[in-house]
Amino acid sequence: MTALATNTEMAVNKDWWRGAVIYQIYPRSYQDSNGDGIGDLLGIVQRLPYIASLGVDAIWISPFFTSPMKDFGYDVSDYCDVDPMFGSLADFDAVVETAHRLGIRVMIDLVLSHTSDQHPWFTESRADRSNDKSDWYVWADPKPDGTPPNNWLSIFGGSAWHWDARREQYYLHNFLVSQPDLNFHSPAVQDALLDVAQFWLNRGCDGFRLDTINFYMHDAELRDNPPLPKEKRNANIAPSVNPYNHQDHIHDKNHPDNVKFLARLRALMEPYGAAAVGEVGDAQRGLEIMGQYTAGNDLMQMCYAFEFLAKDKPTAARIVDVMRQVDEVAGDGWACWAFSNHDVVRHATRWELPPGGQRMFVTLLMALRGSACIYQGEELGLHEADVAFEDLQDPYGVEFWPEFKGRDGCRTPMVWDRDNHHGGFSNVRPWLPVPSEHLGLSVAAQEDEPGALLHHYRRAIAFRHSHPALSVGSHDKMQAQDDVIYFTRTAGDQTILCAFNVSETPSDFDPPAGDWIPIGAELGSAHISADGKLHFGPWQVCFALKR
Structure with missing residues (x-):
């Protein structure tokens, strides 16, 4: 081309x-x-x-x-x-x-x-409370005792609020202190x-x-996040040692x-x-x-x-x-x-x-x-x-x-x-x-x-x-049989059976009923055997086209 x-x-x-x-x-x-x-x-x-x-x-x-x-x-x-x-x-x-x-x-x-705290927008915003960009970032007054306005935490550790002496207010930073959050309500x-x-x-x-x-x-009202029960915590977003995981955000x-x-x-x-x-x-x-x-x-x-x-x-x-x-x-x-x-x-x-x-x-x-x-x-x-x-x-x-x-x-x-x-x-x-x-x-x-x-x-x-069913097609309900997952993808008149042994242990698998043509040999695809089963080696895959 x-x-x-x-x-x-x-x-x-x-x-x-x-x-x-x-x-x-x-x-x-x-x-x-x-x-x-x-x-x-x-x-x-x-x-x-x-x-x-x-x-x-x-x-x-x-x-x-x-x-x-x-x-x-x-x-x-x-x-x-x-x-x-x-x-x-x-x-x-x-x-x-x-x-x-x-x-x-x-x-x-x-x-x-x-942004960075060195962005000109932030430089102007932090100068005082009345400039044209004064509300471009998330500013908030302290609690009466001087502490941050709520309990929000930063992904990088500690409070998500940092005190700024110029405005005598806190600004929000969900990440580093040097990364102030923009105010999308503006x-x-x-x-x-x-x-x-x-x-x-x-x-x-x-x-x-x-x-x-x-x-x-x-949240424009700056309400506290509730605690997250320990059994619901996971470390997908922040490492387990980070208290960020202790809140429901x-x-x-x-x-x-x-x-x-x-x-x-x-x-x-x-x-x-x-x-x-x-x-x-x-x-x-x-x-x-x-x-x-x-x-x-x-x-x-x-x-x-x-x-x-x-x-x-x-x-x-x-x-x-x-x-x-x-x-x-x-x-x-x-x-x-x-x-x-x-x-x-x-x-x-x-x-x-x-x-x-x-x-x-x-x-x-x-x-x-x-x-x-x-x-x-x-x-x-x-x-x-x-x-x-x-x-x-x-x-x-x-x-x-x-x-x-x-x-x-x-x-x-x-x-x-x-x-x-x-x-x-x-x-x-x-x-x-x-x-x-x-x-x-x-x-x-x-x-x-x-x-x-x-x-x-x-x-x-x-x-x-090379197979529209895989790139843009629909899929049916994915299922598992022991260590094998399987599903079909369909686009137009093309339906492909996809099966994967997601383990290092050999596994036998009963494929769905149908007349299946093996494809994907270049990917090491397994073939349906004479007994109607798929005999998967470790980590083996299978692709088959419905006739």
Whole structure:
């Protein structure tokens, strides 16, 4: 297909996101092009042909905006410029032009719930209580005894309120003290953020990953959060040592009026054919919110919750339970599934997966109804890096070390070459060290090995794209038989049986009645035997087409 034909198709297909495979890039750690030890936008341009070779539909680039980098770009001080660390606006234009020429869409990470305390908006807002932006952030008077206005907690530890001597008020920060929360109850704030989105859409951006989408709006009455019973706590959003898990967060996020802003954002994106995927950060009702935010055609196209980003390895029963919940509370919405990203321990380590388990899980990911995100390096089978405390960069890890070591272990540089002590990422010492054990899993090493995991990812992505039932089809009720999960996907007259042994133990399985044609041999798919059974080896999958 020519570049012109590809771009024409990209321009007219507004449903491109449905069933898309999105490749997440953490730009600090992808490719250093200028020898400063930090990845940048031109480094991404350099590696886009590799990304295209994976067969993905889009890239999601984590923040590259101007920032003091106290939370590595998730603390924005200028939404409409590129931090010099990453390059320039012209370099971003080069990313878009090159990606589009290769048939890849470009999504960027918009952090709208909060800014840096160095953003000019906050500088003006904190100056006094009467300036034009005095209500652009969440300010509140102290209680009569001087303590914070309520019991809300920060995900990064401690109170979510910080005293500001200039205004003699507290401001809200759901994350770092240096990340004050914007006040979405102000129409002017919403307008300004929509202007930001339009700036990037006009620059050729194809959509957004929306950081902490359910944190945008708070309870205007500032009511206390109730305690969460111990038996209902989980560590999907914050580590178990963080008291954030002790509250039921019904007032500091998840406000029902948030959907009104999301509808405005969707209306802005529609003429551009752009799409968004929202990060739903909630440990108790994430799937429900995902369903709420993606229902219909006037809110977000996709959202993801944290059920499969959690610590515990998904058993057959757990996977079925999650998907049944999705059917119940988000059946009219659209999920975007992921097993790893820049905020969690890599799933190869988190779930202690052998190579066969890694192959099975990406094959499952490509068969689930919804869209899919893969995180840089997971296609190589990278395990979580063990970053020494003296090399630690993440403030989250510094705060809770050693019980929680932060997020640096999943953010170490991408490995391109096996014989370079920095993995081909940079010719100088990188901002985080490259683990020696990652070098043997480099792109160069795996390109030369036909049986490598990298090639399996390519085959699994291609298999999804070649079968409409898997990419955009409906599914029936997922079920489990011992360690085997199974379901069918249907689009038009194409119905595919999908079955997965999610364990290292061989298993026999009775497939549903029907005349099934085996497919997916390139993925190691099992065949229905003469006795009518499926005999699964460890971590084996089966795909069969209904005749």
